[in-house]
Amino acid sequence: MTDDRASQRPRRADARDNRERILRAARAAFAEHGPRASLNRIGAAAGVGAGTLYRHFPSEQALLVEIIRADVDALCATGRDLADEPDAAGALRDWLRAVARHATAMRGLVATHMATVSRPGTDATLAACHDAIRATGAILLNRARNHGAAPPTVDIGDLLTLANALAWASEQAADDPGLLDRLLDLALAGLDA
Incomplete structure (x- = not known):
């Protein structure tokens, strides 16, 4: 034995x-x-x-889900760390920047899979990743609202869609490595306006 x-x-x-x-x-x-x-x-x-x-x-999805889960854990940890920052609007912007960089890491594959979360048959782990990202973002957004740094009409789902859209747009211009940061600065400038 x-x-x-x-x-x-x-x-x-x-x-x-x-x-x-x-x-x-x-x-x-x-x-x-x-x-x-x-x-x-x-x-x-x-x-x-x-x-x-x-x-x-x-399957490819099982492999991708495992990678996404590790990245989502890191994004949520970053969000928890940023929740202690004195600048609530800056913390939200920094976290959304991390989300957008995550979305570009695999050339749109992450955003594509995360967009299908509401469809029947979606992997439970992928759905949990989506929920964790939304929950972390909601904490940062609510904190920004409480500090007067975000209007009450802004929704975390909209901000995540925006971050993913900007990530996609920046991927279309691979010869411009600074595009994602510029687009994020432009789009998020109105958060605390």
Whole structure:
């Protein structure tokens, strides 16, 4: 029995290593190719066969959801940190900038999947990610409102749509790396007007 346990440990470590390599390769492939990223190429870049890839992630959506979940956790942590900043409007703007950068990280793939959250059959983890982003944003927006830095008519859903739209627009002009920041500054300037 001891021999069986010993032989299982390396496989578990190998499985963890394979999973991490797949996630790194997928993040790079999605960042470079967006929706055109190939699962077969991701597996090859990770150094694993198709069976290993599909055992860990049975679909492209499952793989993307795992990546999105990690990013959403980071965005929510950033939002919690910003909630303590004295400048409530600046905190909201900084967080929306982080959301927009996240949306551009995989060439529109994240925004596309997050936009489908309300459709039947949406992955529960993806829906939870969407809810977490909205909840974090709502905290920052409400705080900005309480400080007189955002009008009561502004909705967090609208701000997130705006951030994603600006991210998409900036992706269309890849030769202008400063476009996203300029668009965000222009669009969000009215928050505390």
